[in-house]
Amino acid sequence: QRNFTNMLDVDQDEALALIQRAEEYKHGAQLRLAEPVYVVNAFFENSTRTHTSFEMAETKLGLTQIAFNPAASSVSKGESLHDTLLTLDALGVDLAVVRHPEDRYYEPLVEGGDLGLALINAGDGSGEHPSQSLLDLMTISEEFGHFAGLRIVICGDIAHSRVARSNAEILQRLGAHVFFAGPEDWYSHDFDRLGTYTDLDAVLPTVDVVMLLRVQHERHATTGFSADAYHEHYGLTHGRAALMQQRAIIMHPGPVNRGVELASDLVQGRQSRYVQQMRNGVFMRMAMIESVLRANQLGGIE
Ligand code: CP
Numbered sequence: 001q002r003n004f005t006n007m008l009d010v011d012q013d014e015a016l017a018l019i020q021r022a023e024e025y026k027h028g029a030q031l032r033l034a035e036p037v038y039v040v041n042a043f044f045e046n047s048t049r050t051h052t053s054f055e056m057a058e059t060k061l062g063l064t065q066i067a068f069n070p071a072a073s074s075v076s077k078g079e080s081l082h083d084t085l086l087t088l089d090a091l092g093v094d095l096a097v098v099r100h101p102e103d104r105y106y107e108p109l110v111e112g113g114d115l116g117l118a119l120i121n122a123g124d125g126s127g128e129h130p131s132q133s134l135l136d137l138m139t140i141s142e143e144f145g146h147f148a149g150l151r152i153v154i155c156g157d158i159a160h161s162r163v164a165r166s167n168a169e170i171l172q173r174l175g176a177h178v179f180f181a182g183p184e185d186w187y188s189h190d191f192d193r194l195g196t197y198t199d200l201d202a203v204l205p206t207v208d209v210v211m212l213l214r215v216q217h218e219r220h221a222t223t224g225f226s227a228d229a230y231h232e233h234y235g236l237t238h239g240r241a242a243l244m245q246q247r248a249i250i251m252h253p254g255p256v257n258r259g260v261e262l263a264s265d266l267v268q269g270r271q272s273r274y275v276q277q278m279r280n281g282v283f284m285r286m287a288m289i290e291s292v293l294r295a296n297q298l299g300g301i302e
Pocket of ligand 1: 046047048049050051123132253254255
């Protein structure tokens, strides 16, 4: 892809090819760049996993990272995102990995056609999180080897979650049955076309994957929120975990609030794939970067 901005642009074959390439990287494949590629990671929202694993993926692929800190940049003087990227482009940056709080921030940048650098979306507001979605697909694929017919419940703050949107979108196209659960106030009927909103306790015994989401306190008013009450009503308590099939897995994109979305000792328990998801993220991001480099004829890759 020229740019990697959302999962709607990723067809099933491409998703499967990216999983295969990420598995090759996981098993030691290496990419040799014949020409330098300069990359900036521009994170306008905080991040641990996505930011660091893009840095790790870029380092493993041999890209040259150019330091950029939004807080110390001329964004603080009012420079727009477009003009910031125009500047980085003029300085010779080939690829920008951008996280930004605004939904679909990338649309005017891509449609404007005046930016020469390639763009990877590392998360836009409540919009999309394609690299998280693809690493989640990789993790599910490692477990089950297929997607068709899998039953997957996504639970929590659905309406404000870019992870829920990206995952539901591609999982449905890959033939999985997607269910949503969580507070009704935090569900949006926009999601009805992607799955079925249901009761968590009713669906838990029937699913292969339980995907839990963090409450997005930064995106909507959550005054009066009680972590204990949320855990009791919508969290994966020990009682609810006991309803799951033995072979079913627990996933969470992180960061986890232990004791809220799920009981603390389930985070690294037998059925959890939380650590595996983070590990897979490096290899999936290597595959995504390679795909963008090839589409833009960057790096002199044969
Ligand atoms: N899953 C995820 O996007 O985590 P970070 O916000 O730490 O990058």
